[in-house]
Amino acid sequence: MPHRTDTQLAHDYIAGDTRAFNVIVLRHRQRMYYVARNYARNEHDAQDIVQDALFRASRNMHTYRGEAKLSTWLHRTVTNAALDHQRRMARRAPAISFDDGDVMGQEKNRFLAHDPTDTLEQFLELRKAVATLPAAQRRALLLIDVYGLTVERAADHLGVKPGTVKSRRHRARETVAAALAEVG
Numbered sequence: 001m002p003h004r005t006d007t008q009l010a011h012d013y014i015a016g017d018t019r020a021f022n023v024i025v026l027r028h029r030q031r032m033y034y035v036a037r038n039y040a041r042n043e044h045d046a047q048d049i050v051q052d053a054l055f056r057a058s059r060n061m062h063t064y065r066g067e068a069k070l071s072t073w074l075h076r077t078v079t080n081a082a083l084d085h086q087r088r089m090a091r092r093a094p095a096i097s098f099d100d101g102d103v104m105g106q107e108k109n110r111f112l113a114h115d116p117t118d119t120l121e122q123f124l125e126l127r128k129a130v131a132t133l134p135a136a137q138r139r140a141l142l143l144i145d146v147y148g149l150t151v152e153r154a155a156d157h158l159g160v161k162p163g164t165v166k167s168r169r170h171r172a173r174e175t176v177a178a179a180l181a182e183v184g
Contacts, residue, residue: 053074
């Protein structure tokens with residue numbers, strides 16, 4: 001199949017060649033995503049916007065007159081889909097005023113349900129206890145319990161035997177547990 005221009009592809013799609021739209025998508029999807037990403041809060045929203053724009057383009061390709069580049073027309077389609085998406089998101093979000101003194105509960109906004117101050121004191125004590133550990137024990141503890149390395153990988157990283165890492169980690173955990181027990 002010879003290389004067809006965007007305008008030819010649009011006319012072919014309007015004439016019933018569904019493969020022509022597939023080529024249009026392959027050519028322009030990435031740029032459409034970049035445009036959508038400028039309006040979206042995250043990657044998933046950007047993908048939704050592109051899907052919506054492609055659906056609109058497939059339904060409304062007959063309105064493309066060829067006076068401008070197809071990429072310009074698709075850009076406008078993505079922008080319109082993004083603006084519609086933003087309006088839908090704004091309608092879903094509750095209006096929140098921090099001036100009225102109301103306590104914001106989980107029933108009003110589930111995204112504010114987590115109260116980080118519940119665990120803040122524990123976190124600070126844990127951090128203080130870990131900071132008091134000897135460096136070798138602290139590294140063993142962090143590599144395994146925080147970074148998720150296996151004992152063998154931690155041993156390779158530290159240049160010691162696996163048994164040494166296990167011992168250091170065990171002593172570190174005992175010390176931290178004792179420090180937290182004193183506070184709690």
